Amino acid sequence: MEQKKRRELKALVSELKEIRGRHTELVTIYVPAGFNLAKSMEQIKQEQSTAQNIKSKSVRKNVLTALEKIIQHLKLYKKTPDNGLAIFCGNVSDKEGVADIELWSIEPPEPVKTKLYRCDQIFMLEPLSEMFREKEIYGLVVLDKSEASIGLLMGKKIEMIKHMDSIVPGKTKKGGWSQARYARIREGLLHDFLKSVGAIATSKFKEVKDMKGVIVGGPGPIKEEFAEGDFLGYEIKSKILGVVNTAYSGEYGLRETVEKSYELISQASVAREEKILSRFFDELGKDSGLAVYGFHETTEELQEGSVEILLLSEGFDWIKAAFECSSCSYTEEKILPRSMTSEQKCPKCGNMMGVKEEKDMTDEIIKKAEEMGTHVEIISTDTQKGEQLKELGGIGGILRFKA
Ligand SMILES: [Zn+2]
Known part of the structure; x- marks a missing residue:
């Protein structure tokens, strides 16, 4: 996303974030990219008839006026803009009994994926604020003893860049080897596996300019061994924000790791x-x-x-x-x-x-x-x-x- 659009979006979000309705009378509408505009219009008309039931006369009037304004605004479009549309409208007057119905509308720089109608005391801004996290890139390594996935988190997008299967055998003893010898072989293979995961992750992550951090995930105890040991290059290892526990490895594991990392990521970015x-x-x-x-x-x-x-x-x-x-x-x-x-x-x-x-x-x-x-x-x-x-x-x- 180019800087200018990013900043326009951010400016709008910070402006709207400050607005509190005196009552439940701020309307938020997200029209997803590719969604039929006539259908959206239809739904807003339904909301108009629902709004007739609002008990307070002034709130009812304000919500109806806002909805009418939104319908008039939507009429300016022949079809849904490429990336969809986000509309915010409602009474922003801070004097009780005085109405000042304002409307904001933005065609976001990235496709809107959320379909939303909400009447509340605040505007719903999360789908927009998610968009300007885009520039931040994090490295992901999810592993257990049998496989490893190396990926990148770019904004909300997860990209798998390398998947590796290990040849580390299970814990049960096979063949005629002694228990101790079997364990040694197994340990050696595991060590080799972690070393090659570390080497590949290090070289892939080094290619990423301004990587903000690395998160290690996985279902077993091996992720800790990997994060604490000398498997990743020093400069990449020093970027580890944390280790998270997941139920799966592989592609599911990557997704799970991201879901469990948002807290870590937001703390890290504020701290930086x-x-x-x-x-x-x-x-x-x-x-x-x-x-x-x-x-x-x-x-x-x-x-x-x-x-x-x-x-x-x-x-x-x-x-x-x-x-x-x-x-x-x-x-x-x-x-x-x-x-x-x-x-x-x-x-x-x-x-x-x-x-x-x-x-x-x-x-x-x-x-x-x-x-x-x-x-x-x-x-x-x-x-x-x-x-x-x-x-x-x-x-x-x-x-x-x-x-
Ligand atoms: Zn002049």
Whole structure:
């Protein structure tokens, strides 16, 4: 998902997250990709007749108005957009008895898979927030003594990259071998198996840029042996977030491992962000010269190649815009926060200038960072420190050496 759409989506989600209805009168609708639009319309009309039964007169009126607004909005479409549609509508007024029915609608950057109608005091945002987890990649190793699966978790998508069967025999003694000898052979084979799983996982995971972590799963005790032993390369082993117990191995096991890992993953991502931001604010506080912030200061250092880690807030929204004066046709190009585009005055005649063309700066900055070997961290605004970075202009850097 490209940066811009990702941020638009995130901005919408954080805006809607703040809204609380005074009553159960906020309507959420998800129309899945490929779903018949006329059918959706039909269902909303059914909801209209159900809403006639709402006891409170004002709530009833607000819900009916919202549903009518949604129907009018859906009429703008000939068919369901390629990725489906998410609509949020309801009374957002904070004064009792005063109605302010607003509607938000988004064609998400990824296909909507959920079909949902909900009338509640909050908007249902989970299907949208799931979409911006996409950029995060985790390594998965699920194993027991008979097989191993190596996979990747990319957002919500699980991809199996390698499956391996072991030749480790069962625990029961076969043939004429002594019990001890049999155990030794078995142990040796198991060790060899874990070694090759570790080697393959290490080489596959090393190919993934910015892998956030590794999770090891499996039904037996062998997963712990694998996670704790020297089977994975050091740099991959140090990324292990945890070990989870599953009922299955193989492809089911991968899925089970992911289901049981969300808590681990969300803790890890918050912790990582916290660590980087602490370092950033620490350097700023010490006035060590090893941290910069603000658009111009940071991009200058970036050009110089002195930025080790570039911090980019989800709330960062700068563009390069070509302005044109509506009365004297004077033109000018500026790099500025999107929020300031509506207040640009013509330096020649003093009239307001309009945007003729614009380009998002985020992708350009990230490209530059890649060129310079700078590591980029997208920082959420969900934490206090993340919010602080946004207030500092949404962009900053930890430097390799003193500016
Ligand atoms: Zn002018």
